Amino acid sequence: MRTWVPRETTTRFYLTVMLLLCLVPVATTWSGQGFYLDLATRILILAIAAVSLNLILGYGGMISLGHAAFVGIGAYSVGIFSYYEIHNGLVHLGGAVAGSVLFALVTGMVCLRTRGVYFIMITLAFAQMLYFVFVSLEEYGADDGLLIYQRSDFGALLDIENAVVLYYTALAVLAGCIGLVHRIVNARFGRVIVGIRHNEQRMRALGYDTYRYKLTCYVISGAMAGVSGFLLGNFTNFISPEMMDWTHSGELIFMIVLGGTGVLFAPVTGALAFLLLEESLSSITVYWHLIFGLILIAVVLFGRGGLHGILLRLLSRGKSGRC
Amino acid sequence: MLRTIGLNKSFGGISASSDINLEVSGKEIRAVVGPNGAGKTTLIAQLSGLLRPDSGTIIFGGKDVTNAGVHSRARMGLARSFQITSIILPLTVLDNVMLSVQSVSGHSYRFWKPVSAEREMHEKAMRNLAEVGLAAVSDRVAAELSHGEQRQLEIAMALALDPRMLLLDEPTAGMSREESGHMVRLLSGLKGQTAMILIEHDMNAVFALADTVSVMVDGRIIASGTTDEIRRDPAVRRAYLGDSRA
């Protein structure tokens, strides 16, 4: 029989992971391995995007293959404002959120009329449309993109030109997003979203206008992904349409599946595993894509519930071994 | 309470509803009986808003709801159960009913306060569960319940909406004799509380519960009346009761 592992136990594990993430800059500064700080920053930023996708995909069952579009919008907000020599961080951030909310609203109104494989295809189509729009914008570098010479300016208090400050900013945003998703899914709104995922017809028969709830959820998720794009633009100092490519949307889905779909912290462990694996494999062999793909397939097929599922099994085995 | 005027609905060549004029008033319990394929489920689907009629009008609580969506009709007090049980299987019994209670206690665009802190909703849900006799299994996952209990849960979810009218599509379908006896007792306890349209094959249950009966055959209502009138009606005996006893 299935052994039950208390929620507190896994939460404690994930909080330990978060705590270890707090120590990364200390370790990299001490050892002088700046490269690893960069890698860790990238992991955090993509984890934010994955957390936002987990809200609609994991909890709401809306499998979007266009989530990278929001990340791109957030990054372009930094790039375009900087291009016009507007460096105010609040403007950049505001643009990132407003742009992704608008895109989520307009595309969501269409996508959410459909479901299943049609939903996947239409989110993909909208994201690719946006990709080609930016490819055609010569002013902003077309498919070469734009360099960002100065990061978003938040005054002296938050100097994100400093790599360590940017790292902790990303970590704080990630923690904030996880906290927000936690509140949302345990509040009335989140209950409705989860109900819709499992039985939309029943939820409508209970009096819920399911379309509106899904649209609201989609917009919240898009805004969150926009913020991650804002950080990504600042981090890479560079934007290009390639950021919106559907392969990146697919990677975000993989991070979630790897971590454990619909688990609060899973996007973090998923992003960690995904990027560390990618990094280590690509340094070993040029055929790393093949091995990477095989590992991902193995986790999906055999590691039911992703890393979270594996964690649960390890914990329950440890317990039954003791008694 | 509910009135339909000349409802028509056909699927390809099959006329599933033709010229349905139905009137259910006050707290009446109306049974709709008829052989399989008569169009009973299709009628419920149009009343609840899942299907649009090809023509005709549906009036509920004095309002024309012919074009209203499923969710707005539910909000107006039209609750239903499905012929194939429709509950939220991975959630607990209590959480299923909580979703109903939540639907009628203010809006659900609340993003911060945990539902677990909403004591009144919790208490109301537990009362609804007690009403159908499921209070003892409130913590179980709905998928683990027996078929009979799942159908009871679906009734509890409908009742938690404080409906003005219940649409029940074969509530005893697939139940054991004991389970359906329990369901009939449960439903008779609701008499006088809310109006009901009840689709049911078991004529004993129909005569025990219903005030009035409509008989459907091939998309038409061939007779309507009190249970006694229907029991005596020769056309009904020939078309329907006759076969079921043969």
Ligand SMILES: Nc1ncnc2c1ncn2[C@@H]1O[C@H](COP(=O)(O)OP(=O)(O)O)[C@@H](O)[C@H]1O
């Ligand atoms: N979605 C549908 N598409 C095509 N035909 C349908 C559909 N739903 C019902 N029908 C047909 O309409 C008729 C009435 O079906 P239904 O309302 O389910 O009958 P009942 O509930 O009385 O058994 C049947 O002939 C059935 O095959």
Ligand SMILES: [Mg+2]
């Ligand atoms: Mg039927």
